[in-house]
Amino acid sequence: MAPxxxxxxxxxxxxxxxxxxxxxxxxxxVSQPVIEAARGGQCVADPAFMRRNHxxxxxxxxxxxxxxxxxxxxxxxxxxxxxxxxxTTNSVAASDTNxxxxxxxxxxxxxxxxxxxxNKPQVKP
Amino acid sequence: MTPDPSPPSKDAGDLKSGRRGFMAFAxxxxxxxxxxxxxxxxxxxxxxxxxxxxxxxxxxxVRWGMLIDxxxxxxGCNDCVTACNTENGLSGGTKATDSQWIRKIEIKEVRxxxxxxxxxxxxxCAEPPCVDVCPTGASFKRADxxxxxxKHTCIGCRYCMMACPYKARSFVHSxxxxxxxxVPRGMGTVEACTMCVHKVDKGEMPACVTACSKAGHExxxxxDLNNPESEISKRIASYPSRxxxxxxxxxxxxxxxxx
Numbered sequence: 001m002a003p004x005x006x007x008x009x010x011x012x013x014x015x016x017x018x019x020x021x022x023x024x025x026x027x028x029x030v031s032q033p034v035i036e037a038a039r040g041g042q043c044v045a046d047p048a049f050m051r052r053n054h055x056x057x058x059x060x061x062x063x064x065x066x067x068x069x070x071x072x073x074x075x076x077x078x079x080x081x082x083x084x085x086x087x088t089t090n091s092v093a094a095s096d097t098n099x100x101x102x103x104x105x106x107x108x109x110x111x112x113x114x115x116x117x118x119n120k121p122q123v124k125p
Numbered sequence: 126m127t128p129d130p131s132p133p134s135k136d137a138g139d140l141k142s143g144r145r146g147f148m149a150f151a152x153x154x155x156x157x158x159x160x161x162x163x164x165x166x167x168x169x170x171x172x173x174x175x176x177x178x179x180x181x182x183x184x185x186x187v188r189w190g191m192l193i194d195x196x197x198x199x200x201g202c203n204d205c206v207t208a209c210n211t212e213n214g215l216s217g218g219t220k221a222t223d224s225q226w227i228r229k230i231e232i233k234e235v236r237x238x239x240x241x242x243x244x245x246x247x248x249x250c251a252e253p254p255c256v257d258v259c260p261t262g263a264s265f266k267r268a269d270x271x272x273x274x275x276k277h278t279c280i281g282c283r284y285c286m287m288a289c290p291y292k293a294r295s296f297v298h299s300x301x302x303x304x305x306x307x308v309p310r311g312m313g314t315v316e317a318c319t320m321c322v323h324k325v326d327k328g329e330m331p332a333c334v335t336a337c338s339k340a341g342h343e344x345x346x347x348x349d350l351n352n353p354e355s356e357i358s359k360r361i362a363s364y365p366s367r368x369x370x371x372x373x374x375x376x377x378x379x380x381x382x383x384x
Contacts, residue, residue, distance in 0.1 A: 066273065067275065068183060072181075115312065116311030117309040118304045118309070
């Protein structure tokens with residue numbers, strides 16, 4: 001009896017680990033966002049915080065920059081792009097795997113920034 | 126299926142704090158209204174600095190302006206226009222649907238036949254009609270006198286284009302790609318000369334001014350109209366300069382010599 005029970009436990013264990021593996025290998029029905037590696041070192045804030053609050057930070061700073069002329073803030077869209085532009089497309093939103101676009105596709109949130117702003121980093125002279 | 130340790134699930138705590146933060150903010154707002162009935166919102170807005178930082182930004186002590194010497198402006202020279210197009214990522218087309226932030230015009234005095242050439246762009250009025258008519262507050266004047274369009278709030282109604290006596294504004298008709306990082310431009314919004322605000326904020330000269338002196342004409346002088354010691358103020362004080370359509374009393378930031 002005991003060995004048979006042991007085999008059953010082993011079997012269930014294998015099944016669960018198999019299911020976990022399947023989840024990891026993006027067999028899930030929802031494709032996970034691909035987060036491409038950034039060019040720079042540390043982000044201006046903790047990634048979890050940025051994930052949740054980047055839109056507020058950007059919106060706050062855009063008003064400061066445009067209306068008040070303050071161009072020294074650390075949450076500028078330009079610096080985001082400089083760091084996060086893909087090494088292959090040189091953009092944050094040109095393809096579905098690029099930094100901004102991949103998460104926005106995953107979250108089904110329309111990305112309006114790049115209708116006016118460039119999605120490529122500044123070309124250094 | 127076992128739960129997938131995906132990034133969004135980690136944010137559950139943040140979500141909670143976000144909601145709590147909002148509730149606190151809302152409560153504070155209600156308390157503010159209840160506690161101080163004599164204080165109007167406009168006073169709060171004016172008393173609060175735009176940011177908590179002490180960054181410089183645009184100052185109302187300065188008023189940026191230009192003095193264009195049409196006697197030095199050469200007929201047929203288009204360097205200021207080209208420089209503007211390059212700096213701001215404009216196509217350079219001159220069709221009715223193309224954006225033109227600065228354009229050269231030729232004027233002729235009918236009786237004498239004397240012709241003159243001068244560049245025409247946003248005059249950066251102290252009393253801008255485009256700002257008066259804007260229904261969303263997108264058209265605005267910065268503290269240092271530069272008149273701009275906030276494209277985040279522009280709905281593309283083009284009322285400002287009708288109000289402008291200088292035909293200085295353009296509407297973007299087609300989707301834009303490869304804009305300059307400092308100069309966002311997008312379909313469905315109105316745009317005009319920004320006096321190269323991104324350069325001015327860095328302490329540089331507008332592109333047209335640089336191009337004009339590079340071509341050896343020195344027809345455009347840029348400076349602070351509020352500072353009596355600046356070159357532009359000294360010249361305005363000693364030579365007869367004109368504002369185009371002075372009768373409208375718009376107090377333009379762009380002045381002309383020799384017209």
